Amino acid sequence: MKIFISNCRKLSLHQLALIGLIILLPLSGCKKMLESDIYSQLAPENFFQTEGDANVALITLYNPFTSNWGNADPGAGNWYGALYNADIKSYFIRSLMTTDELQTDWDANLTNFTFGPSTWVDANDPTYPKIRYVAKATDVINNIEKSTLDAGIKRKYIAEAKVLRAWLMYVLYDFYGPVNAKTDPATLADNTITPRPDATTYSAQIEADLTAALPDLADKYNSDATNWGRVSKGVARMLLLKLYMHNKEWNKAEATAKEIMTMNYSLEDNYADIFKKKAGKELIYAVPTNDASPNYWIQEVLPGDFKQAGSIQRAPGWGGYYMPWSFYNKYETNDTRKTTIIDHYTKSDGTEANKSNGLRGAIPLKYTSIQGDGPGYAIDVVVFRYAEVLLAIAEAINEQRGPGEAYQYVNQVRARAGVPNFTGLTQAGMRTALLDERGRELYGEGVRRQDLVRNGSLITNALARGKTNARPYQVLFPIPSAVIIEGKGIIKQNDGYPQ
Incomplete structure (x- = not known):
């Protein structure tokens, strides 16, 4: 897939999503949370005639997976934040x-x-209303299936839409448990209220979408700048891994992690480089950003009197989020991951702020390649990466057979951080150690609550x-x-x- 839309080669994923959203907005609004709309009002026989048509429809499904402060919620008429923006509500x-x-x-x-x-x-x-996008994905899948497009093109776009639908369903499952999302196109125009499904049925739908999609997805897009930001086999398998970990299906989690490990992802040599390199070798998925839809994490975490910390100089931030010292103290003294966290800085008045003089917590900067005063930066928001796969397989193995085989995976992550290997742990000890290690490795990436x-x-x-x-x-x-x-x-x- 070399292009998104043949006449829009230079547009970003987010710009294309906005175009698609305009095209596919329902003709009439609907204020009730439980009602759904047929999102593509044009019939298949006069719309889904080209790959570009299908692509425009598909791109709208990426709207929730951006760093945008928000976009209009189709059908509801409200403005809702995207899943991966830095606002407190996301x-x-x-x-x-x-x-x-x-x-x-x-x-x-x-x-x-x-x-x-x-x-x-x-x-x-803004999270629960994303249930509407599940219905939207179902509608897109249905219209592509009924189109006259080439069978191979149809499979490619349907696979991508199924991954996005499954991802949305996983997000909702993570926060709310199973919800009554619409995955049957026959129900899209039917606003009959139905009960929430049980967890087994709901999880099976996520699993079915992801496994069905796998054969028709590209492996990855790390070396394809034009398509970076699209979902891939790596993303589908990562979502399966997250689902299996959530449900404590340890054998399936282990098998899926091993599949990802055959896909030529690898750890960056330097932890800080993960968050500097676009589409680096460790990244499975990161939200693409640009000047119109930037990464505001840095602005949120830098204090309101910030001036300089080491080589980083810029205007003050909003000072909204901080890392408690009790969490910062989980890091060992020589842990190189601490180079992405600020524990003291020079204030606007020239004095120093640190723990001993009232700094309430460390600054979880994470992204250290910033240049200029911001407030936002075109630095991709990291979502899934290979280090999490290594830590997940270590956990899955430990839960099944104890720590023996798990050491080889978790100790790869620790070696990169410059800290000693784990050794001599009981199963319970490894469970606790892995929880702490995931916290140190994956801070600021949105997984701590799940863990x-x-x-x-x-x-x-x-x-x-x-x-x-x-x-x-x-x-x-x-x-x-x-x-x-x-x-x-x-x-x-x-x-x-x-x-």
Whole structure:
């Protein structure tokens, strides 16, 4: 696939997504959360005639997977943030802020576990509304299937759409458990309220989409700048790995990790280079950015009185997010990953800020190649990478057979960080060690909440940090109250929350 659209060679993935969104917006809005629309109002016989037609439709499905502050939600008329932007409301950031890894003063309900079904409404809960994009993906798949396109072209675009649908379903599953997403095209025009499926049925749909897509996907796009940002076999397998880890299907997780390990990904020699090199050898997926849709992570984490730290000089940031010292102290003294974290800096007034004089936490900069004052940068947002595969297979092996075979994988990651190998651990000891190692390696990448939930320690971790409102049922976020109200007793709230 050399181009996205034949007459749009120079447009970015995000620009194309906006074009596609305009083309495929429904002709009439729908304000109810549970109602869906037929998104492609044009009939297959007069629309999906060329590869470019199918591609425009497909590109709209990438809208949630950007660093954009937001875009119009088809059908609802609201403006919702993308999944991987740096705003406190996003899926990416909420995956961190209920953990020990990062803290913020911007949403006390989130950090103190005082949230409920009505805490965030409309644009303040941008993740659940992405359920509409599942229906949108189903519609795109259906229209491509019914088109007159060449069979090979159809398979290619359907495969990509199925991966994006599965990814959205996984995101929703991660936060809310199984939801009643529309994957049957026959139901798209039917607004009958249906119950939420069970976890087994829901997971099976994600798995089916990903496994069906694999034969028709490109392996990877790391050496293809034009198509970097599209999903691939690497992304599909990474999503399968995440699903299997979530469900504690350790044998499937191990097998999938081993498949990824045959795909010629490898660790960067230098940890900091992961976040400097576009489409580097360790990256399985990163959200492409540009000047119109930049990476704002740096602006969010740099303090409001920042001037300089080492070679990094720039204007102050917003100072929204910080790494508690208790988490920073998990790093060993000579751990090279600490070179991407700032523990002291020169303030605008020329004085130094550090732990001893009141700096509330370390600055999880992560992306150290910044130039200029920002506020945003065209630095891709890292989502999936090979180091996580190595740590996942180590965990899957340990859960099945103990730590013996796991050492060879986790110790590759530790060797890169310049710290000693793990040795002599029990199965329980390796479980704890891997949780800490994943935290050190993958900080600022949106996985800490998943890790703590899988480990069974999200709530105990919160209680240990003084979050006395944390309750066991908060391993899931609540289904929004508007959905429960519209559901009229058919859609059930997650256990523990007010129905």
